[in-house]
Amino acid sequence: MERLAGRIILLWGWRRSLVAFFAGALTVLGQAPYDFFAACFISFPLLVWLLDGATGEASGSLLRRLRPAFAVGWWFGFGYFLAGLWWIGSALLVEADDFAWALPFAVVGIPLALAFFYGFATVVARLLWSSDIGRIAALAFGFALAEWLRGFLFTGFPWNAIGYAAMPVPLLMQSVSVTGMIGMNALAVFLFALPALLAARRHLRLGATLFVVLAAAHVGFGYVRLTAPEKPATRSLDVRIVQPAVDLSEKWDASVRDRIFATLLGLSAKAPDPGHEKPQLILWPETSVPFLFTERPDALTALGDMLGDGQMLIAGVVREEGGSAASADSRYYNSVVAINDKGEIADAVDKVHLVPFGEYLPFADLLARFGIEQLVAGPLTFTAGNERHAITLPGGIRALPFICYEVIFPDLVAVDATSSQLIVNVTNDAWFGDTPGPYQHFRQAQIRAVENGLPLLRAANNGISAVVDSRGRVVDALAIDARGAIDVKVPVSAQTVISSSQRRINGMLVMLLFALVGGLLNVRQKLRVN
Numbered sequence: 001m002e003r004l005a006g007r008i009i010l011l012w013g014w015r016r017s018l019v020a021f022f023a024g025a026l027t028v029l030g031q032a033p034y035d036f037f038a039a040c041f042i043s044f045p046l047l048v049w050l051l052d053g054a055t056g057e058a059s060g061s062l063l064r065r066l067r068p069a070f071a072v073g074w075w076f077g078f079g080y081f082l083a084g085l086w087w088i089g090s091a092l093l094v095e096a097d098d099f100a101w102a103l104p105f106a107v108v109g110i111p112l113a114l115a116f117f118y119g120f121a122t123v124v125a126r127l128l129w130s131s132d133i134g135r136i137a138a139l140a141f142g143f144a145l146a147e148w149l150r151g152f153l154f155t156g157f158p159w160n161a162i163g164y165a166a167m168p169v170p171l172l173m174q175s176v177s178v179t180g181m182i183g184m185n186a187l188a189v190f191l192f193a194l195p196a197l198l199a200a201r202r203h204l205r206l207g208a209t210l211f212v213v214l215a216a217a218h219v220g221f222g223y224v225r226l227t228a229p230e231k232p233a234t235r236s237l238d239v240r241i242v243q244p245a246v247d248l249s250e251k252w253d254a255s256v257r258d259r260i261f262a263t264l265l266g267l268s269a270k271a272p273d274p275g276h277e278k279p280q281l282i283l284w285p286e287t288s289v290p291f292l293f294t295e296r297p298d299a300l301t302a303l304g305d306m307l308g309d310g311q312m313l314i315a316g317v318v319r320e321e322g323g324s325a326a327s328a329d330s331r332y333y334n335s336v337v338a339i340n341d342k343g344e345i346a347d348a349v350d351k352v353h354l355v356p357f358g359e360y361l362p363f364a365d366l367l368a369r370f371g372i373e374q375l376v377a378g379p380l381t382f383t384a385g386n387e388r389h390a391i392t393l394p395g396g397i398r399a400l401p402f403i404c405y406e407v408i409f410p411d412l413v414a415v416d417a418t419s420s421q422l423i424v425n426v427t428n429d430a431w432f433g434d435t436p437g438p439y440q441h442f443r444q445a446q447i448r449a450v451e452n453g454l455p456l457l458r459a460a461n462n463g464i465s466a467v468v469d470s471r472g473r474v475v476d477a478l479a480i481d482a483r484g485a486i487d488v489k490v491p492v493s494a495q496t497v498i499s500s501s502q503r504r505i506n507g508m509l510v511m512l513l514f515a516l517v518g519g520l521l522n523v524r525q526k527l528r529v530n
Helices: 002-009 013-030 037-052 062-093 096-127 133-150 162-166 176-200 204-227 254-269 297-306 364-368 404-408 410-419 436-452 500-529
Strands: 235-243 281-283 312-321 331-339 345-350 398-403 422-427 456-460 465-468 474-478 484-492
Touching: 002 037, 002 176, 013 037, 013 062, 013 162, 037 062, 037 096, 037 133, 037 162, 037 176, 062 096, 062 436, 096 133, 133 162, 133 176, 133 204, 133 500, 162 176, 162 436, 176 204, 176 410, 176 436, 176 500, 235 254, 235 456, 235 465, 254 297, 254 484, 281 456, 297 331, 312 345, 312 398, 312 422, 331 398, 398 404, 398 410, 404 410, 404 422, 404 436, 410 436, 410 500, 422 436, 436 456, 436 465, 465 484, 474 484
Parallel strands: 235 281, 281 312, 398 422, 422 456
Antiparallel strands: 235 484, 312 331, 331 345, 456 465, 465 474
């Protein structure tokens, strides 16, 4: 191991960049759908050794001294995001005649940009670097800080944060309810990087002890939480989740809209599965209704006829405001609406966090001069909603809806979930086909259920539609490309979990603890040298 580390440390130029790139790409195996987190115990020690050798000119400026560390982190990040996000290009091939030109910008450009966060992470780590376990702590702090910033800078895109690799199954998901993603990102990197100590053997015993203690605490807490008796349900809700698996080439085709709508009605109105009651709530995916209700008021009548007494439908729709259909004054919202048994829209919630370039065009006036327009969300540009609120379901149960990738933002879900008993996620992952994308999306939604101690109801046009309990266990699900509906009785009870604010504080404390350890050992090493 010492010999291997020495060779990695001495790499220079393109060879160092190439190893960093492949180490980052290898790390993706820790994410869904592969869930081979053991790969991270190889990739992060490689990153540590690469940074050991990433020293700039001692007499140069601070930027010159840190440039090699930034380059290592950037190449690591480029490999990671390229291997983990290549499937984004699938969305551009749905309408290839119009958008194939943008394929390189999406598949390569997004990883190029996101890699700067990991370059920043390694620069921060290198500032606190030492020759012992302190550098492992410094790396954990750098990545945790970078992942936190990635969650909100430039509208935020915290997809595939490193911490998810440490949570492939419910047993290993429970710690996030205490530390949040901030803490999980820091702890995951620390554990993944600890095998780097095998090379020099300095602090090896301490590292092995910390590894065993942290890993045992992670697994043990998960076991205790999963085996602990849950509080008796105060209420329950019979739910039907519909996955229509509509081909996106037909999604906005006027000639097949009635057929799509009829498919949704048929799946919703079928007899309950054996052993289940008639559903109180029916859940349709994002933009599932293939037309505007303002254009087709008869559709609401049909829904009222389909729904029985006391039933409610939550459906993803395109909602129009401000003018007649398709007029210049119209504003369109990616929304969910609650429709009661009389065929009336009882409530509506608009998507607040839109996808840049997919649902709206940032700097639209400037980019339009270069012929750049939105890429994937269909024929409309959406307006962001002002606020989110819970929808009251039959029985007085309150459900908080999140549309598509809104559910990947921990703080967005945590802030709002405190007054709700259910999390609802509607999405349309058909854009990405049977690629890692839908699996990664589902995993992040699954973690939101664990974080907040709330059941998750998820409906996808195509992707993974599922019911997940408050501990992250999948109660029932529909696979990718499956067309159908599942019936589930969802127990609702008051779960005792750490508040979102306390969870955030805990995560920050974990991150800052690593910063403190890394900083102190860095200072001690400098004093010893001097």
